[in-house]
Amino acid sequence: MEAAPGNLAGVRHVILVLSGKGGVGKSTISAELALALRHAGKKVGLLDVDLCGPSLPRMLRVQDRAVHQCDRGWVPVFVDREQSLSLMSVGFLLEKPDEAVVWRGPKKNALIKQFVSDVAWGPLDYLVVDTPPGTSDEHMAAVDALRPCGPLGALVVTTPQAVSVGDVRRELTFCRKVGLRILGVVENMSGFVCPHCAECTNVFSRGGGEELARHAGVPFLGSVPLDPELCRSLEEGRDPTQSFPASPAFPALCSIAQRILSEAPAGLC
Numbered sequence: 001m002e003a004a005p006g007n008l009a010g011v012r013h014v015i016l017v018l019s020g021k022g023g024v025g026k027s028t029i030s031a032e033l034a035l036a037l038r039h040a041g042k043k044v045g046l047l048d049v050d051l052c053g054p055s056l057p058r059m060l061r062v063q064d065r066a067v068h069q070c071d072r073g074w075v076p077v078f079v080d081r082e083q084s085l086s087l088m089s090v091g092f093l094l095e096k097p098d099e100a101v102v103w104r105g106p107k108k109n110a111l112i113k114q115f116v117s118d119v120a121w122g123p124l125d126y127l128v129v130d131t132p133p134g135t136s137d138e139h140m141a142a143v144d145a146l147r148p149c150g151p152l153g154a155l156v157v158t159t160p161q162a163v164s165v166g167d168v169r170r171e172l173t174f175c176r177k178v179g180l181r182i183l184g185v186v187e188n189m190s191g192f193v194c195p196h197c198a199e200c201t202n203v204f205s206r207g208g209g210e211e212l213a214r215h216a217g218v219p220f221l222g223s224v225p226l227d228p229e230l231c232r233s234l235e236e237g238r239d240p241t242q243s244f245p246a247s248p249a250f251p252a253l254c255s256i257a258q259r260i261l262s263e264a265p266a267g268l269c
């Protein structure tokens, strides 16, 4: 395998977060996974290649910050004082936060390649990559640019309904075709836990993600419930592990991070 070049040389593991369709919580899971890995003592980078819907700067409350240039390229925005979680997003390059990115494919692909190669990530245990929904040229551009890092892990997010599960099946086929190592499926918005009595109501049905994983022969990493506190923490840019440690989503997210951590020695990348 060729050695990872330049700015990627210090990146140990890469995880692409994918979903068959939009709005299933891919950015949420990317952000929360990055926070949970950071809480486990890891140095984490988050790369937002969802060029048309860059939501991570807002979710992590760093939307007013700017990226700077250094001799090795762009310096990502550090989310925490300890500088253990850094973020690069097209959101930092837009003049206004609600400006639309209306570029054609080649320009988007060129920017994705630049995001991968021209960001001075420094040493990272994990680089978590939030991708656009579906499968597109942008996914291929990200995979091609990241491939020199070694085998790339893929985490696929779905909601429990059958329609989302169908989209995920296509996503898993894509992962296999381009040689991503499928770490597993996460079922998001899986039931609503009542804040009064802790009874779980399966708003959108339940178990589609687990069933899909079983059929596809890939690991099921866990279910994250619909959680108003998680939603609130994202709206307010707060870390739910700190602000809402008793929220129902928190143990689920921690256990997914633990599964990812336990995969690493088995050669994630």
Ligand SMILES: Nc1ncnc2c1ncn2[C@@H]1O[C@H](COP(=O)(O)OP(=O)(O)OP(=O)(O)O)[C@@H](O)[C@H]1O
Residues within 6 Å of the ligand: 019, 021, 022, 023, 024, 025, 026, 027, 028, 029, 050, 053, 055, 132, 133, 188, 189, 190, 224, 225, 226, 227, 228, 230, 231, 234, 235, 249
């Ligand atoms: N488990 C959850 N509990 C409560 N709210 C959630 C949960 N997961 C996601 N959300 C909320 O659902 C909305 C969509 O989530 P998110 O932006 O992460 O989806 P996405 O799949 O990345 O969307 P897209 O890529 O299409 O923009 C957000 O407002 C987020 O706060």
Ligand code: SF4
Residues within 6 Å of the ligand: 194, 195, 196, 197, 198, 199
């Ligand atoms: S689950 Fe029970 S306690 Fe919770 S809102 Fe419904 S009726 Fe009330």
